[in-house]
Amino acid sequence: MNNLQNKENLTILAIESSCDETACAILRDGEILGECISTQIEIHRLYGGVVPEIASRNHVLSIDAVVKDAVNKAKITLNDVDIIAVTKGAGLLGSLLVGVSYAKGLAFALNKPIIGINHIRGHIAANYIEHPDLQTPYVGLIVSGGHSAVALVKSKTHLEIKGTTADDACGEAFDKVARVLGLPYPGGPEIEKLAKSGNPIIPMPHVKMKNPLDFSYSGLKTAVINYVHNAEQKGVEINKADLACSFQKAAVEMLADHAIELALSENINIIAIAGGVAANGALRDTLTLKAAPHNIKVYYPSKRLCTDNASMIASEAYVQIRSGAEFSDLTLDARATLSLVTDC
Numbered sequence: 001m002n003n004l005q006n007k008e009n010l011t012i013l014a015i016e017s018s019c020d021e022t023a024c025a026i027l028r029d030g031e032i033l034g035e036c037i038s039t040q041i042e043i044h045r046l047y048g049g050v051v052p053e054i055a056s057r058n059h060v061l062s063i064d065a066v067v068k069d070a071v072n073k074a075k076i077t078l079n080d081v082d083i084i085a086v087t088k089g090a091g092l093l094g095s096l097l098v099g100v101s102y103a104k105g106l107a108f109a110l111n112k113p114i115i116g117i118n119h120i121r122g123h124i125a126a127n128y129i130e131h132p133d134l135q136t137p138y139v140g141l142i143v144s145g146g147h148s149a150v151a152l153v154k155s156k157t158h159l160e161i162k163g164t165t166a167d168d169a170c171g172e173a174f175d176k177v178a179r180v181l182g183l184p185y186p187g188g189p190e191i192e193k194l195a196k197s198g199n200p201i202i203p204m205p206h207v208k209m210k211n212p213l214d215f216s217y218s219g220l221k222t223a224v225i226n227y228v229h230n231a232e233q234k235g236v237e238i239n240k241a242d243l244a245c246s247f248q249k250a251a252v253e254m255l256a257d258h259a260i261e262l263a264l265s266e267n268i269n270i271i272a273i274a275g276g277v278a279a280n281g282a283l284r285d286t287l288t289l290k291a292a293p294h295n296i297k298v299y300y301p302s303k304r305l306c307t308d309n310a311s312m313i314a315s316e317a318y319v320q321i322r323s324g325a326e327f328s329d330l331t332l333d334a335r336a337t338l339s340l341v342t343d344c
């Protein structure tokens with residue numbers, strides 16, 4: 001029980017800084033009033049990936065302006081905010097600490113409560129912003145830069161992981177393959193763009209796991225790397241678009257198949273995708289196409305809400321508060337790793 005559980009016009013200011021996006025959003029009763037996001041992609045592109053120390057320094061530089069901009073866009077004052085929500089983990093520790101420290105300062109100055117939010121739970125909750133009709137139970141497919149899992153979402157606050165990755169996360173595999181193909185960071189959108197002009201004609205391995213719902217992306221990634229190295233040694237020019245297309249097809253089919261398998265075995269007719277890779281058009285289309293004959297409906301957030309943002313953090317905070325979750329306090333700390341199941 002918390003003192004905001006039944007409050008009307010519940011206004012949440014959320015802060016997200018777990019990786020290379022500094023973001024703030026204000027949601028009222030689950031609807032976005034205003035949001036601002038400052039991305040560091042151009043800065044980290046120079047290094048081919050996120051440099052943690054540079055990321056935290058840039059969060060410090062932009063967080064105040066980002067929060068002020070979101071508040072202005074929402075056409076509210078800070079006094080109208082009922083609670084401050086902030087990503088407490090998982091993510092880069094230095095980056096998380098910037099958001100958590102700022103949020104605690106704001107909560108103290110405004111004399112408002114604070115609630116720490118699990119970033120991956122936030123990715124899932126991005127679906128609730130635009131799909132208030134999304135009912136539990138459903139199958140959740142969580143595919144981001146650091147996570148790949150297929151889960152049975154029994155209620156908005158209770159889920160069970162049924163399959164997870166044995167090695168690389170799906171987004172990580174997209175990023176690594178992109179790097180081998182000479183594409184800039186972040187690799188996922190670049191692979192998707194290149195794949196549009198290619199054909200899926202290069203054979204890719206289909207890994208079978210002991211738990212058929214588990215994933216493995218390492219073998220798929222290595223197959224692409226080996227293909228490139230073999231061609232280089234033989235002096236043969238590769239068709240990068242065909243390779244990107246073949247890799248993407250194998251990667252998204254594995255995701256779609258596992259999500260549908262779980263839905264069928266649990267007799268569930270809803271699948272919702274979440275995380276950065278959920279922005280991938282091939283994944284959305286493949287899953288929707290494969291699910292249709294089984295009368296399974298597929299949900300996903302709009303693309304800007306798939307990758308890191310603060311609206312998803314506010315959305316998860318809304319779920320938590322309405323379910324009666326305890327608030328955090330000023331001892332709230334950032335955590336580099338969190339359990340998706342137990343660390344709400």
Ligand SMILES: Nc1ncnc2c1ncn2[C@@H]1O[C@H](COP(=O)(O)OP(=O)(O)OP(=O)(O)O)[C@@H](O)[C@H]1O
Pocket residue numbers: 019090091119120123143144145146147170171172174175186187188189192275276277278279280281306307308
């Ligand atoms: N269109 C796309 N197709 C495939 N992958 C994509 C696409 N857009 C983004 N991605 C991938 O999504 C990942 C970024 O997603 P996200 O921001 O959720 O990850 P993260 O926050 O770094 O990790 P996590 O959420 O697991 O902590 C990157 O690996 C990126 O390449």
Ligand SMILES: [Mg+2]
Pocket residue numbers: 119123144145275276307308
């Ligand atoms: Mg993320």
